[in-house]
Amino acid sequence: MTKNNIYFVGAGGIGMAALERYFLSRGCKVAGYDRTPSELTDSLAAEGVDIAFSDDPQLIPADFRDPQHTLVVYTPAVPDSHRGLQWFRQNGFEVVKRAAVLGRVTRSEKALCFAGTHGKTTTSSMAAHILQVAGVGSNAFLGGVLRNYGTNFLLSKTSPYAVIEADEYDRSFHQLSPWIAVITSTDPDHLDIYGNEQAYLESFAHFTELIQPGGALLLHTGLKLKPRPGNDVRVYTYGVNSGDFHAENLLIANGTITFDLVTPGGTITGIELGVPLEINVDNAIAACGGVWLAGDPAVTPEVFRRAMKTFLGAKRRFEFWLRRPDCVVIDDYAHHPDELRASLSSVRRLFPDKRLAVAFQPHLYSRTRDFAPEFARALSGADAVYLLPIYPARELPIEGVSSQLILDRITCPEKQIVEKDRLVDAVTAGGFDVLLTVGAGDINLLLPDIVKACN
Numbered sequence: 001m002t003k004n005n006i007y008f009v010g011a012g013g014i015g016m017a018a019l020e021r022y023f024l025s026r027g028c029k030v031a032g033y034d035r036t037p038s039e040l041t042d043s044l045a046a047e048g049v050d051i052a053f054s055d056d057p058q059l060i061p062a063d064f065r066d067p068q069h070t071l072v073v074y075t076p077a078v079p080d081s082h083r084g085l086q087w088f089r090q091n092g093f094e095v096v097k098r099a100a101v102l103g104r105v106t107r108s109e110k111a112l113c114f115a116g117t118h119g120k121t122t123t124s125s126m127a128a129h130i131l132q133v134a135g136v137g138s139n140a141f142l143g144g145v146l147r148n149y150g151t152n153f154l155l156s157k158t159s160p161y162a163v164i165e166a167d168e169y170d171r172s173f174h175q176l177s178p179w180i181a182v183i184t185s186t187d188p189d190h191l192d193i194y195g196n197e198q199a200y201l202e203s204f205a206h207f208t209e210l211i212q213p214g215g216a217l218l219l220h221t222g223l224k225l226k227p228r229p230g231n232d233v234r235v236y237t238y239g240v241n242s243g244d245f246h247a248e249n250l251l252i253a254n255g256t257i258t259f260d261l262v263t264p265g266g267t268i269t270g271i272e273l274g275v276p277l278e279i280n281v282d283n284a285i286a287a288c289g290g291v292w293l294a295g296d297p298a299v300t301p302e303v304f305r306r307a308m309k310t311f312l313g314a315k316r317r318f319e320f321w322l323r324r325p326d327c328v329v330i331d332d333y334a335h336h337p338d339e340l341r342a343s344l345s346s347v348r349r350l351f352p353d354k355r356l357a358v359a360f361q362p363h364l365y366s367r368t369r370d371f372a373p374e375f376a377r378a379l380s381g382a383d384a385v386y387l388l389p390i391y392p393a394r395e396l397p398i399e400g401v402s403s404q405l406i407l408d409r410i411t412c413p414e415k416q417i418v419e420k421d422r423l424v425d426a427v428t429a430g431g432f433d434v435l436l437t438v439g440a441g442d443i444n445l446l447l448p449d450i451v452k453a454c455n
Helices: 014-025 039-047 082-090 098-108 118-135 169-175 196-210 279-293 300-312 335-351 365-379 420-430 443-454
Strands: 005-009 028-033 050-052 070-074 094-097 110-115 139-146 151-154 161-166 180-183 214-218 234-238 246-253 255-261 266-272 318-322 327-332 356-360 386-387 413-418 433-436
Touching: 005 014, 005 082, 014 028, 014 039, 014 098, 014 139, 014 151, 014 279, 039 050, 070 082, 070 098, 094 098, 098 139, 098 161, 098 169, 110 118, 118 161, 118 279, 139 279, 139 365, 169 196, 180 196, 180 279, 214 255, 214 279, 234 279, 246 279, 255 279, 266 279, 266 318, 266 335, 279 300, 318 386, 318 443, 327 335, 335 356, 335 365, 335 433, 356 365, 356 420, 386 420, 420 443, 433 443
Parallel strands: 005 028, 005 070, 028 050, 070 094, 110 161, 110 180, 139 161, 180 214, 214 234, 327 433, 356 386, 356 433, 386 413
Antiparallel strands: 139 151, 246 255, 255 266, 318 327
8 A cells, every 4th residue: 555645435334444443553644524423433533533524625634635645435325426525536536445445455465355145244253253362363354243342343463364254246356356265155146236147156256266376265065156266276165064174073952063173184173153053153164264274373273162162243143142051042133034944943953942932023014025924934933922013114114014914824832912112021921941032123122121031
């Protein structure tokens, strides 16, 4: 990076804030604009970022008015009519998207980039945590707030590594130059951008061409993708049951998941997941495989074991609020039938002989209308179901659509619709060994009272 003054248009976004702090740690001067003050902009200002809340070009600090020394970074959420952005463009400044700046980071450090339709947030977060536990650290730019650290980014002035969540939306990951690339899945998504599955797969194939010479590619087994890495790029596969990296002696019992990790260099025994969700076996293999390929001597088998056991995951992703032998409370963000089914299945396998109650808050009238039978089938796997009224978000009510559409189709013996202010009393009176609260609305706000009622 030759320019030492970095100006951020949209400085208050969580992804932009990570880059601002990264450049501060590199001794750069950092300033920017955001529409409104927030707790995050207050923190950034205290750390040395000069933030204005008007797009008046006159408010751009003097140090950032020279195009020879200033790089301008913007988020697509800022409209082209933004006066400050227009001023920079009219006066010959280099103006780039956030993804392009992440690309520059990957070209100056050893970048571990995690891509895929599903799993990229968890796998990249696990990888960053492994390096943190090893004492090596990384500059990690992640897509979720990690419960271990209370942030979506980690910074290190000494680590040679960057860990990047490589987003395929709008082909952003084509800006990156991975040293190690991990691809978790290529199920078609973002078809508003790509048009069809073939174009989606082609985008991932091009991503594999961007791996640096001497680097490595780690692919999930069974993908339709036909990668095109350079001849000097090592290629490996992973999966739960097969691949160069895979699990053996997988045991799911008594609320825990343990397995041995087979690698090309031997077996790492006794890995236990801190977030005992079945899909996290797959995620852990990908994360451990990506870091293993980095070959850092500080990352020993004991580091892998300690990191996986202490990894707490992202907030509201299968989050344990209470875990006693007689009482377990778990919160999950699931709001699609497939996610709900996977969540219930994981709880059943972890606690097979326990009475499972599920409190579900449907999210959106339209989603409830479109998927009521599928939601009901998923919820029917519980012993008792408490349905809250639909959380509307920004939607207006749709005539004839309510939680009753789901309730009528649920086949488990105990089911009822409960107003939010009665939920704590209802689940306490009904009794449970394991309570799973699910939904993308505000049901999580009731968890402190639920846990208090259990004590």
